Structure formats: structure tokens, C-alpha cells
């Protein structure tokens with residue numbers, strides 16, 4: 001079984017991720033289940049400029065579309081609701097979307113860069129508190145910019161031991177993922193990383209120097225289109241050679257079992 005814990009839908013920032021393409025790529029590459037978030041929750045562009053009102057979408061609308069997609073494909077799709085702390089907040093409507101849809105909502109996704117808000121800022125804490133209230137996980141984009149540092153997620157994981165945190169990308173853009181590894185080495189039982197754009201040799205280093213218990217397979221599918229999973233240096237290695245680089249038990253943990261645990265998925 002393969003669970004992809006980092007998939008998107010949406011049409012923003014010049015990126016187009018049609019839900020139908022997600023399903024087709026999963027079928028084509030034998031992905032059993034995916035956790036999706038809606039990229040349309042971005043509030044600033046790649047240059048950190050606020051997306052103009054006429055293009056920026058409402059937190060409620062963005063997440064309703066993600067929920068609808070999951071509800072129409074409950075055996076294949078679950079969702080993480082996208083928090084928009086810059087122009088909006090963790091309001092009652094956001095809470096209602098979680099409370100009313102716990103069958104498909106498994107977490108909250110924060111994107112410190114595209115929502116221009118550090119992960120340890122007071123507005124993000126409100127989302128973390130909500131995750132605690134509903135016992136769902138919090139996934140944060142992590143990267144090498146001032147907003148998306150792994151260390152901030154680590155600090156929140158220490159502060160909120162009863163909330164499960166995932167450092168998406170184990171710090172995107174870092175050639176060795178060293179900072180993510182350093183955080184994971186602290187062995188907080190509630191801190192994880194996903195492998196979207198993490199080089200397989202770095203994932204192997206995390207397994208060897210830390211543990212396979214903290215890693216979740218993820219991809220950012222369909223960021224490169226229908227054949228995102230065909231990438232020869234990333235996902236094809238995870239589907240093939242990586243199997244022989246770790247024990248069977250560790251492979252199963254990384255490719256699906258940890259995701260079931262972190263996101264409390266009810267799949268067999």
C-alpha cells in the first residue's frame with residue numbers, strides 16, 4: 001500500500017492542480033490514498049506580494065472545495081484544511097468546517113511562506129489549539145526562508161506534546177536536510193517529516209541516524225502534472241530501489257503506516 005501524505009488541488013500562483021488529475025495519477029502510479037490540501041489558500045505570491053483581492057480566495061471556500069473532493073472520493077482522498085492567518089484567522093467558520101467534516105478532515109495545513117506568517121506567531125497558535133481540540137494533526141511547509149524554519153515547528157511540537165506535527169519537505173531547498181534531521185534526532189514523539197522533494201539518500205540518512213518512525217511518504221503531486229510520480233531521482237526511487245535500502249518494516253512505516261498513525265486514517 002502507498003499513502004501520499006502531501007498532495008494538492010487548486011489553481012493559484014501559476015500552478016494548476018485539477019482534482020481529476022490527482023485521481024488519474026494515483027490510478028496510474030498505484031497510490032492507494034492521498035491527503036490533499038488546496039493551494040488556493042495562499043495569500044502571497046512567490047515574491048511575498050499579497051495576492052490582489054479579486055484573485056485571493058476565502059478560507060471557507062478554499063477548504064469547502066477540498067472537503068467536497070474528499071467526500072466524493074472517501075476511499076481515496078482525505079484532506080488537510082489550509083489555514084490563512086495573514087488576511088483571515090482561525091475563526092468559527094474554520095472550526096465548523098473541521099467539526100462537521102471529521103470523516104474526511106485529518107489535519108490543518110499551514111504554509112508560513114505563502115501565508116507570510118511564522119509558524120510560532122500568535123495567529124498560528126490558534127490553529128494549533130484547534131488541532132488539539134479535534135485531535136487532528138498540523139502539517140507545516142518547511143523551507144530555507146525566514147518564515148518556514150524547521151526549528152519553529154520543533155519548538156511548537158515541544159510546547160504542544162499532545163498535537164502531532166509534520167515538517168513538510170523536511171526543509172525544502174536544503175541539500176542535506178540537516179536541520180530537519182537535527183530536529184528529528186531530538187526524538188519528540190509528536191514530530192514527523194514528509195518526503196516531498198526529499199532526496200532518497202537523505203531519507204535513508206534520517207532512517208539510519210534517527211528512525212523510520214518519523215517519516216511519511218509525500219510528493220507535492222500533481223505539481224509536475226500527471227506524471228509527477230515518474231520523477232527518476234525522487235519518486236521512482238522511493239517506489240523501487242528504496243525498498244531494498246531499508247527493512248521491510250521501515251519501508252511499510254514510511255510508505256503508509258506512519259501516515260495512518262499521524263493522521264488517524266481509518267483505512268485498512
Ligand SMILES: [Zn+2]
Pocket residue numbers: 006008196220
Ligand atoms: Zn506542497
